[in-house]
Amino acid sequence: MKIMAIDYGNTRTGIAFCDVKEILASPHSVIKETYQPKLIDKLLEIINNEKPELIVIGLPRNMDGSYGFRCDECKALGEELRKTCSIPIDYQDERLTTVLAHNALYENNVRGKKRKETVDAVSAVMILQSYIDSKRK
Secondary structure (H helix, E strand, O other): OOEEEEEOOOOEEEEEEEOOOOOOEEEEEEEEOOOHHHHHHHHHHHHHHHOOOEEEEEEOOOOOOOOOHHHHHHHHHHHHHHHHOOOOEEEEEOOOHHHHHHHHHHHOOOOHHHHHHHHHHHHHHHHHHHHHHHHHO
């Protein structure tokens, strides 16, 4: 099944997809949009072009596992998407994915502006890959 992952941020939102066999997640894009209605429109454009069968949104839980205000914002994004498309939506714990994404980019010698432009898509990849891996267990 083709799955789309969303790493929702205040300024940038990372997008990733996996192959239909659910083996490997890959970065797709980063949307630079702070106004949620415009972000929804851009997400719907990607959804219409890529035709995922499931959308996974990262939930930035606190380190103790509790939910904070960012989790509420991510769930609100999920609810808005649910109103506008018929694709099922699920959520995945995304604790430390941005730190891991920065580390991965650093280890691959991606620095400065290029890292800032790609880190959110790499975070979406990590969210999706952990979702795929957890389904296999």
